[in-house]
Amino acid sequence: MIDNPKLLQLKEELLQQTKTSDSPQTILRSDKLRQAMADIRNIDPAKRGEYGKQLNQLKQELSSVAEARQAELEQVDLKPIDVTAPMDINCQVPQLLPSSEGSRHPITQEIEKISQIFERMGYVVEESREIDDQYHMFESLNFPKDHPARDDYDTFMTEDVDKNGDRLIAPAHTSTMQNRILRKYIDNLERGEPIASIVPDRVFRNEDLDARHEHTFYQVEGVYVAKGVNVGNLISTLQEFLQEYYGQKLDVRVNPFYFPFTEPSFEFALSCPFCAGDNSNCKVCSGEGWVELLGCGLINPNVLKSAGIDPSQYSGFAFGCGIDRLIMMKYQIEDIRYLESAKLDFLKQF
Numbered sequence: 073m074i075d076n077p078k079l080l081q082l083k084e085e086l087l088q089q090t091k092t093s094d095s096p097q098t099i100l101r102s103d104k105l106r107q108a109m110a111d112i113r114n115i116d117p118a119k120r121g122e123y124g125k126q127l128n129q130l131k132q133e134l135s136s137v138a139e140a141r142q143a144e145l146e147q148v149d150l151k152p153i154d155v156t157a158p159m160d161i162n163c164q165v166p167q168l169l170p171s172s173e174g175s176r177h178p179i180t181q182e183i184e185k186i187s188q189i190f191e192r193m194g195y196v197v198e199e200s201r202e203i204d205d206q207y208h209m210f211e212s213l214n215f216p217k218d219h220p221a222r223d224d225y226d227t228f229m230t231e232d233v234d235k236n237g238d239r240l241i242a243p244a245h246t247s248t249m250q251n252r253i254l255r256k257y258i259d260n261l262e263r264g265e266p267i268a269s270i271v272p273d274r275v276f277r278n279e280d281l282d283a284r285h286e287h288t289f290y291q292v293e294g295v296y297v298a299k300g301v302n303v304g305n306l307i308s309t310l311q312e313f314l315q316e317y318y319g320q321k322l323d324v325r326v327n328p329f330y331f332p333f334t335e336p337s338f339e340f341a342l343s344c345p346f347c348a349g350d351n352s353n354c355k356v357c358s359g360e361g362w363v364e365l366l367g368c369g370l371i372n373p374n375v376l377k378s379a380g381i382d383p384s385q386y387s388g389f390a391f392g393c394g395i396d397r398l399i400m401m402k403y404q405i406e407d408i409r410y411l412e413s414a415k416l417d418f419l420k421q422f
């Protein structure tokens with residue numbers, strides 16, 4: 073039992089501090105405790121043994137209170153997720169988790185699977201960027217200046233401008249990379265090899281947010297150019313990819329659409345992997361049996377020309393597919409905002 077008045081006083085003081093500290097373990101190394109140990113030298117040798125014992129007891133008590141406090145700090149009192157909250161309400165103090173406790177984000181995991189499927193088909197994987205210029209967002213993709221289709225993309229503009237005085241932007245689609253890919257791999261064509269690349273990356277749009285719309289999301293762009301590429305090649309590539317990704321045979325539906333950078337352009341739907349149209353309550357396709365997934369088409373000759381490729385010799389296809397949508401369908405996630413929410417109780421399920 074601690075009855076030495078000095079140690080008793082020290083005990084009260086340190087216990088109080090430990091119970092409210094954000095880093096309780098540091099109190100076990102406090103100067104006051106060190107001083108109490110150093111004081112042993114000045115104590116009457118006959119009383120040293122008893123003093124030492126009491127000091128040890130004090131350290132033990134402090135140590136178990138510090139452990140309890142640490143556990144209290146780490147305890148997460150999970151509240152229902154509010155996907156619209158600006159931050160994770162379940163996170164008490166922003167802190168870095170030890171890497172042993174972390175895991176890769178579901179989007180990262182799925183991008184890896186998507187990339188592996190395309191790599192097996194001979195595609196190389198490229199990255200996009202988070203700030204780009206209007207040439208790559210629009211002009212190189214055959215959107216003339218002031219073309220109304222530019223407005224469809226709800227592009228975030230920055231205040232900084234490029235050398236032409238045009239505002240820099242947060243890319244609103246991964247198609248911004250088409251021109252760069254065509255230029256980077258143009259030598260493949262001379263060697264008789266195709267240009268075949270995908271870009272799975274992040275894009276940004278000034279959207280009204282709801283369960284299906286997020287300002288930050290992911291797309292995978294695909295570009296394939298060679299001699300004599302046709303719509304059949306496009307459809308079979310996408311069908312193959314989607315069947316691999318969902319691990320089952322799927323029917324596809326192709327409807328005409330408009331994009332400035334492809335001609336002809338299509339909207340591509342796949343038979344619902346969950347109900348195939350057999351369930352009018354299906355959450356994924358609302359019982360329609362089809363899910364619109366991506367835009368695609370044969371690359372417009374002007375896009376090939378802007379990268380220095382002769383459209384009379386070569387043709388190609390391109391596609392752009394929402395990755396979040398793919399993942400939501402795969403795991404039946406009902407709200408897109410979970411994916412960017414950084415909410416641990418959602419992320420821990422992957």
Ligand code: DAH
Nearest residue numbers: 245247367368369390391392
């Ligand atoms: N960039 C388009 C979008 O975000 C999607 C797209 C459509 C990409 C057709 C393509 C394409 O490469 O050929 O809406």
